[in-house]
Amino acid sequence: MIAVTKDYGTGGSRVQALQGISVSLARGAFTAVMGPSGSGKSTFLHCAAGLDRPTSGEVWLGGTRLTGMREGRLTRLRRDRIGFVFQSYNLLPALSVEDNVTMPLRLGDRSPDRAWFERVVTRVGIAGLLDRRPAELSGGQQQRAAVARALVTRPDVIMADEPTGALDSRTSGQVLALLRDVVSDLGQTVLMVTHDPVAACHAHDVLFLADGRLVERLTAPTPEAVAERMTRLGEG
Numbered sequence: 001m002i003a004v005t006k007d008y009g010t011g012g013s014r015v016q017a018l019q020g021i022s023v024s025l026a027r028g029a030f031t032a033v034m035g036p037s038g039s040g041k042s043t044f045l046h047c048a049a050g051l052d053r054p055t056s057g058e059v060w061l062g063g064t065r066l067t068g069m070r071e072g073r074l075t076r077l078r079r080d081r082i083g084f085v086f087q088s089y090n091l092l093p094a095l096s097v098e099d100n101v102t103m104p105l106r107l108g109d110r111s112p113d114r115a116w117f118e119r120v121v122t123r124v125g126i127a128g129l130l131d132r133r134p135a136e137l138s139g140g141q142q143q144r145a146a147v148a149r150a151l152v153t154r155p156d157v158i159m160a161d162e163p164t165g166a167l168d169s170r171t172s173g174q175v176l177a178l179l180r181d182v183v184s185d186l187g188q189t190v191l192m193v194t195h196d197p198v199a200a201c202h203a204h205d206v207l208f209l210a211d212g213r214l215v216e217r218l219t220a221p222t223p224e225a226v227a228e229r230m231t232r233l234g235e236g
């Protein structure tokens with residue numbers, strides 16, 4: 001559950017990035033966030049993930065209140081209970097794919113659950129690539145490895161910020177289908193920011209932001225319905 005406002009700066013330079021957004025995400029659902037540039041999508045995701053602190057309001061992850069949590073505890077919570085997927089993959093170049101995937105466990109001093117690890121790498125299709133370095137993978141394979149890294153801790157939620165922004169349309173489709181599958185097969189909850197109406201249609205639900213407000217929630221989106229909303233909001 002997230003109900004927040006977020007201002008950047010003060011006085012004359014104050015920007016109200018989130019003007020009062022209140023939303024609950026269903027566990028086991030795939031939710032996309034769309035909106036014109038500057039509408040507050042990244043700020044919303046960062047507040048929801050405890051990467052940024054809201055100016056007012058509250059963020060809850062299940063029964064845990066993130067708001068007001070000390071930085072050390074918040075860092076551990078992000079590491080153990082939230083999986084992140086970014087546009088730029090963010091894999092460590094010197095490490096093998098396997099060591100990249102298991103990194104969140106080592107950082108948390110947890111030993112890998114081998115059966116879960118095998119299931120994840122098989123599910124995302126990188127089981128045969130574990131000894132390689134990230135530079136030896138295609139963009140789509142690197143993003144698959146990033147999805148595996150996000151899954152390895154069995155997080156409460158995966159936060160994905162433009163996860164297909166650097167991929168061609170075919171590879172994007174594969175990564176989005178994978179995200180959808182991890183929701184349906186593994187029961188994961190996924191929150192994804194995207195500019196792309198086709199990407200958003202892989203989600204169960206699309207939240208539309210405009211000027212820092214939640215203006216609409218669309219269930220079972222189609223590309224036409226999403227594109228129509230985006231045109232109405234001034235983009236698309």
Ligand SMILES: Nc1ncnc2c1ncn2[C@@H]1O[C@H](COP(=O)(O)OP(=O)(O)OP(=O)(O)O)[C@@H](O)[C@H]1O
Binds near residue numbers: 037
């Ligand atoms: N660190 C910051 N300092 C000041 N203003 C910021 C900061 N980050 C974002 N903003 C402003 O807050 C508003 C929302 O930005 P945000 O990045 O959340 O939008 P967005 O919808 O993700 O945009 P885009 O689609 O272009 O990535 C914008 O007006 C932006 O200029």
